[in-house]
Every structure is written in C-alpha cells, then in structure tokens.
Amino acid sequence: MxxxxxxxxxxxxxxxxxxxxxxxxxxxxxxxxxxxxxxxxxxxxxxxxxxxxxxxxxxxxxxxxxxxxxxxxxxxxxxxxxxxxxxxxxxxxxxxxxxxxxxxxxxxxxxxxxxxxxxxxxxxxxxxxxxxxxxxxxxxxxxxxxxxxxxxxxxxxxxxxxxxxxxxxxxxxxxxxxxxxxxxxxxxxxxxxxxxxxxxxxxxxxQQSAVTAYLGDPVQPAKLGSAAPYSAPNEAYPTADGWIMIAAYMVKHWPRFCSVIGRPDLTDDIRFANSADRVVNRLELFAQVAAAMKTRTTDEWLPLLEAQDILCSRVAGYEDVIAHEQTQFSRLIATMEHSSLGSLKTPGNPxxxxxxxxxxxxxxxxxxxxxxxxxxxxxxxxxxxxxxxxxxxxxxxxxx
Known part of the structure; x- marks a missing residue:
C-alpha cells in the first residue's frame, strides 16, 4: 500500500x-x-x-x-x-x-x-x-x-x-x-x-457516543476518571503495585470476575444485580472491587483474569507500550535514517x-x-x- x-x-x-x-x-x-x-x-x-x-x-x-x-x-x-x-x-x-x-x-x-x-x-x-x-x-x-x-x-x-x-x-x-x-x-x-x-x-x-447520549438526555456527563458512564465495572482499579483497567460488565463476565477476585457474594448484592444497577452504584462497587484488587500485584492478576476471558490490561507506561509483544509484531514503531540524527523511531502508519x-x-x-x-x-x-x-x-x- x-x-x-x-x-x-x-x-x-x-x-x-x-x-x-x-x-x-x-x-x-x-x-x-x-x-x-x-x-x-x-x-x-x-x-x-x-x-x-x-x-x-x-x-x-x-x-x-x-x-x-x-x-x-x-x-x-x-x-x-x-x-x-x-x-x-x-x-x-x-x-x-x-x-x-x-x-x-x-x-x-x-x-x-x-x-x-x-x-x-x-x-x-x-x-x-x-x-x-x-x-x-x-x-x-x-x-x-x-x-x-x-x-x-x-x-x-x-x-x-x-x-x-x-x-x-x-x-x-x-x-x-x-x-x-x-x-x-x-x-x-x-x-x-x-x-x-x-x-x-x-x-x-x-465524542460520538457521549454527545449522542447528551442529545438523547441533555444532562452534562459527570467526570468519572477512568470509568465509563454506561457500564460497570469498566474502569481502572488499583493493585498492590499499579493499576489494571477492567471491563467486566457483560452478563457472562460479571460472575466470572467476582469469582476471580474472591468476591462471588457481589453477584447476590441487589445494588449490583445488572450493569445498569452497577452504573448507578459505581462508587460503592469501586470500593468493594478495589479492596480485593489491592491484595495482588498487577502481574499476578493479569493471568488469572485472562484465564476467565475477562477484558483487562495493565495501565501501561510508554516503556510497556514499546516493549509490548503486539507492538513488536505489528511493527507499530517505524524507523528512519536521518542524515544528522542517525536512526530515528516514531509511531508508524496504523x-x-x-x-x-x-x-x-x-x-x-x-x-x-x-x-x-x-x-x-x-x-x-x-x-x-x-x-x-x-x-x-x-x-x-x-x-x-
């Protein structure tokens, strides 16, 4: 091309x-x-x-x-x-x-x-x-x-x-x-x-989805940090040594996620019965999940979550991004030879x-x-x- x-x-x-x-x-x-x-x-x-x-x-x-x-x-x-x-x-x-x-x-x-x-x-x-x-x-x-x-x-x-x-x-x-x-x-x-x-x-x-939501219900969206306004859990949680972004709001993923973090009881809590309830009670949910997530490191949590097909990622720094296996495989970083600077690297064409x-x-x-x-x-x-x-x-x- x-x-x-x-x-x-x-x-x-x-x-x-x-x-x-x-x-x-x-x-x-x-x-x-x-x-x-x-x-x-x-x-x-x-x-x-x-x-x-x-x-x-x-x-x-x-x-x-x-x-x-x-x-x-x-x-x-x-x-x-x-x-x-x-x-x-x-x-x-x-x-x-x-x-x-x-x-x-x-x-x-x-x-x-x-x-x-x-x-x-x-x-x-x-x-x-x-x-x-x-x-x-x-x-x-x-x-x-x-x-x-x-x-x-x-x-x-x-x-x-x-x-x-x-x-x-x-x-x-x-x-x-x-x-x-x-x-x-x-x-x-x-x-x-x-x-x-x-x-x-x-x-x-x-802001396609956010503006569309406002046009349907003209309420200024709240500033939610890493959270999504339309689903939960769908935000970054602290671990013992960092942060993990987790999207476990889908019907099949929610009970699996609760089991992985050792809190199967959350599935029976009426405040968290479905994604809409969890959005409304997001702060309470965050407190419960964060307490559990802090008991392990990011590297300990990732394989446990991935084994249950829970969508997740460490909150990466650029060192992590550059070293990421997919970055390397997909050649997302392009190289150039500059007359005075020598070898240069920048993000390539996606x-x-x-x-x-x-x-x-x-x-x-x-x-x-x-x-x-x-x-x-x-x-x-x-x-x-x-x-x-x-x-x-x-x-x-x-x-x-």
Whole structure:
C-alpha cells in the first residue's frame, strides 16, 4: 500500500500537528509531499523541550518522508514560486486562517481558475465559514471548546486534557480521508474539491457516543476518571503495585470476575444485580472491587483474569507500550535514517501496520533541505536559484 498514491503530488503549507499529520499520511501511501516552510521554519520545529536529540519531537513525529523548501511568501517572487508548485500539484493542504492565502494568490478560488482539478484542503480551528471561522485554535483550546476537556478527570480535579495532541492527530486523519475521497471523486468527474477540516468539528466527532447520549438526555456527563458512564465495572482499579483497567460488565463476565477476585457474594448484592444497577452504584462497587484488587500485584492478576476471558490490561507506561509483544509484531514503531540524527523511531502508519512499516521511511526533512532540487524541478537554473537565495526569497539552510 505504500505506493498506492505514487504519482500524486502534494504541496504542504501546514505547520505543527494537524495539517502535517494529513500530509504525512498521504506521503506514507506514496504521494510526493513538498513541505513549504517560512524561512524560519515550521513552528513545530521549535516546540520543546523535550527534544529528540536537538530537534523537536513535533517536527520529527509529523513530517517523515517529506521534502522541504523554505520560501518567503510575503515577497511576491516567493508566492509566485509556490503558485508554480501548486500548478503541478494534485493536492494542496494549508492551515492558515481563512482568507490569509488569498493575499498571496494562493486561495482556493484563485487556484481553481487555472487548476480546476486541484484538491484544496484547508485545516483550521473552526472551519472556513461561520461565526467562529476567524478564531484561531490549537489542540488544547479545542479540547476545551469541544467539551472533551469537560469529560476528563474526576469531580475533585480541575479541567484536564489528553496530553497527547489527540485533536490535532484525529483532524489530520479526517483531512487525509477527505483528500483520498476527493481523489476518487476527481477520477470520476475530473474536478477538484475544497476540503474543509476543522479541529473543532473533529473534536466533537471524537465524542460520538457521549454527545449522542447528551442529545438523547441533555444532562452534562459527570467526570468519572477512568470509568465509563454506561457500564460497570469498566474502569481502572488499583493493585498492590499499579493499576489494571477492567471491563467486566457483560452478563457472562460479571460472575466470572467476582469469582476471580474472591468476591462471588457481589453477584447476590441487589445494588449490583445488572450493569445498569452497577452504573448507578459505581462508587460503592469501586470500593468493594478495589479492596480485593489491592491484595495482588498487577502481574499476578493479569493471568488469572485472562484465564476467565475477562477484558483487562495493565495501565501501561510508554516503556510497556514499546516493549509490548503486539507492538513488536505489528511493527507499530517505524524507523528512519536521518542524515544528522542517525536512526530515528516514531509511531508508524496504523493501516496494515505490519506491512506498511516493514521497510524504513524517509526521514523528516531539514529546513530547506530540498530547496535547490525543488526549484530545479520547476525549471530554474543554478544562477537563478543562487539569486533567490542571495535575496532571501528562499533559503537552503539546513537545521532547526
């Protein structure tokens, strides 16, 4: 599948997380991705600590397999170069505020006039139209605005967020899906499409079941920590040395679970007669189960639970995740060889992961690493390229 988009050219005018995730995925499937960066580089290059050697994990994690050209869009000659790149592209992905690229002749309506087959994908905070279209947004802001932050934590905790930029990444997948769908449509109609992917919309979609529940019964969900609002037991319990997440709410699993933890009497307790009763009396149930779970270590409990087909997992740290047998078997961690950092590892592509990640990917580019070769492909000779470099229209400097 790594060559399914071979021959497709992508111009990437995005920064930080969501847009770069989209274009990285397109590159994983074989598209040629040209990352157009300002002379100072994608903002994501400077985000840290922590650092991956001397570079940001934001840049390393979201930009494998791309080529980089550094261009000053604010100068007309720089904008003209990017318009030439767009003329040769199948897909352009951008993450500016709506209307910003119109100033440089790179708006969707402007490019469509000369390139009606171009798929133009805009990634933004709230979308391209509507009352909040011009409001900026990043992952944490969207976790708050979408209600996601309101689900996380406990009644005693303050607002909490998912530390991994989950909204950025999911929006990148949404945008990539839109681009792929538009490619299929174009193969039938010959026409491009403007894809509008917003962090806000994606964050709301992440909460499909929770928002659906609210629409059916408009009560703000309680902050339940690791518990599920619709079933019990379905949360993390403390052990003698850690935590185990347990989902034993199904009819056949509940009595088995009670037997394993040495509390078969819980099945006769009217408060816990069925899953709905256990949800209502979750705090009482938690106290009973937690007391039993604390009598053994995580490693002692896991085989006992698994022997009875109880759904469970240790609450893992990244050391556990990287060493996990399934991580290793499925090749969920991809490798790359970087010119200055040597061997790099990041999460790979999750689609058919064992096959997709079997061979190393091309590394994320240094800033302006491919400026000269990209301009040469546009037909510029060495003298013209040197002149652009001298006048700081473009940059070929490598590094963070």
């Amino acid at each position: 790594r060559d399914v988009l071979k021959g497709i050219k992508v111009v990437d005018l995005t920064q930080i997380g969501a847009g770069p995730t989209c274009t990285m995925l397109l590159g994983d499937f074989g598209a040629e991705v040209v990352k157009v960066e300002p002379l100072s580089g994608d903002i994501g290059r400077a985000l840290g600590p922590p650092w991956y050697s001397d570079q940001s994990p934001i840049h390393i994690g979201f930009n494998r397999g791309k080529k980089s050209i550094a261009v000053d869009l604010k100068q007309e000659e720089g904008a003209a170069l990017v318009r030439r790149l767009a003329d040769q592209a199948d897909i352009l992905v951008e993450s500016f505020r709506p209307g910003t690229l119109d100033k440089f002749g790179l708006g969707p309506a402007q490019l469509e006039q000369d390139h009606p087959g171009l798929i133009y994908c805009s990634v933004s905070g709230y979308g391209q139209t509507g009352p909040f279209a011009f409001h900026p947004g990043v992952d944490g802001i969207m976790q708050a605005a979408s209600g996601l932050m309101g689900l996380i934590g406990t009644a005693e905790s303050g607002p909490m967020k998912v530390q991994a930029p989950i909204v950025d990444v999911f929006t990148g997948y949404v945008a990539a899906l839109g681009c792929m769908t538009a490619l299929i449509e174009r193969s039938k109609t010959g026409k491009g499409r403007h894809i509008d992917a917003s962090l806000f919309g994606s964050a709301v979609a992440l 689609v058919n992961a064992r096959q997709m990640n079997a061979a190393p990917f091309a590394p994320p580019p240094l800033l302006g690493e491919h400026t000269r070769s990209i301009l040469a492909d546009l037909g510029l000779d060495a003298g013209s390229i040197d002149d652009l470099l001298k006048r700081a229209i473009v940059s070929a400097d490598a590094g963070r």
